[in-house]
Amino acid sequence: MTAGAGAGAGSGSHELRRTLGYWDLVVYGLAYIAPIAPLSVLGFVWVASKGMIALAFLLGSACMYFTAKSYAMLTETVPSAGSVYGFARHSLGDFAGFMAGWMILLDYLLIPAFVYVLIAVAMETLVPGVDRAVWIVALVGLTLAINWFGVTVTSKANAIAVVLQIVVMVVLLGLLLQALKAGKGNGALTLRPFYDPKQFEVGALLSATSICIMSFLGFDAISTLAEEVKDGNRKTMGRAIIATLVISAGFFVLVTWISGNVLTGVTLTDPATASYAMTTYAAGKWAAVALAWCYAIIVGVSNALPMQVGVARVLFAMGRDRQLPHGLSRVHPRYGTPYVSMLVTTVLSLSVALIMKERMDDLASIVNFGALTGFLLLHVSVINLYARRGRSTAWFAHRVVPLAGIVVVLAVFAGMSGLAWKVGLVWLAAGLVYGTLLARLRRTTLNVPL
Secondary structure, three states: OOOOOOOOOHHHOOOOOEOOOOOHHHHHHHHHHHOOOHHHHHHHHHHOOOOOHHHHHHHHHHHHHHHHHHHHHHHHHOOOOOHHHHHHHHOOOHHHHHHHHHHHHHHHHHHHHHHHHHHHHHHHHHOOOOOHHHHHHHHHHHHHHHHHHOOOHHHHHHHHHHHHHHHHHHHHHHHHHHHHHHHOOOOOOOOOOOOOOOOOHHHHHHHHHHHHHHHHOOHHHHHHHHHHOOOOHHHHHHHHHHHHHHHHHHHHHHHHHHHHHOOOOOOOOHHHHHHHHHHHHHHHHHHHHHHHHHHHHHHHHHHHHHHHHHHHHHHHHHOOOOOOOOHHHHHHHHHHHOHHHHHHHHHHHHHHHHHHOOOHHHHHHHHHHHHHHHHHHHHHHHHHHHHHHHHHOOHHHHHHHHHHHHHHHHHHHOOOOOHHHHHHHHHHHHHHHHHHHHOOHHHHHHHHOO
């Protein structure tokens, strides 16, 4: 029995199919993060960092290393589909596990909704006269249809989307390099996007880093597929998590280095449209329109697919453990997917997207709160499981890494908006009340065999 498996798992009605290999996991993580992700926050990081955008992304990737390393360690010990929910439950106890799952749900539920609204805005711009709600419903329906037929089908769709995104980004980088060669921007590949002594400020750099960290969120979602790895090797998951972060970090730094050298010649009127303004400046309006279409079609599907998969697996694990209604743990007899959880999360994400379709900025401001809370409990889990209970002598892996991760998380928390704190604290309070009720009903106690 896998970690976290509840009653009835042996019947097969609450078991996921083991069909994924190492590269399936890496591709899933890359699809979740999206190779094109830096373009979404390009203008905001550019302004906040005072032009040192590549340095901000480099620091962001270094910060995320600690969290990725903690995830990798725990996936070897607790291979649970519930991600940080299963880790905290095993290491810190039932109630802490429930709260970790509850808080990560805030992130997992909001990110798909944010993507739906983001793509709807792009389509509304490209095809005027069609309400955003129409595009939201269409995208939600498409991702549900693909995910319904199993994680293997989803994996193939992810691979295609990732390849297409990389092609788009390579073409864009080619256009930007041509613009530099023609004398636009800095006129060459300089190191100014990494360091400009005239503009350098520690506070500004940390603020920019806290923004770009959102671009890396997704490697953590690989852990939700722990019970669908076919080779049974617990190290496969950890290697995939680290590989996804390293590949993404290298690509993001390259993209922002080249972009940063071009952006010096661009006058930004709206940071949200910086990538389109930069593309227009470098190659003309046609290139910006083409980028918008690629962003709307390719990125919309490729991002939404793995996001819908990840949140459904968390609900599946919590339902199987009776932390949420047990019906959420039902698995489709033919396709091996947690179809009830998938339907529920689809309805929730669709509802949030429709409600917030005109308030994308507010939705974006609260998307990180749940993830960061989950990361905090993740690092505490590493310390408690290995350093305190296991009395490990691996001081760097089991003490330095999680402590550094905690410091990073707290630093990012300090820079979050007031709205994010309000929504996050309300969600936290609701979880505490519901978790206390579960404890009184004796539904938080469950053995977690390994």
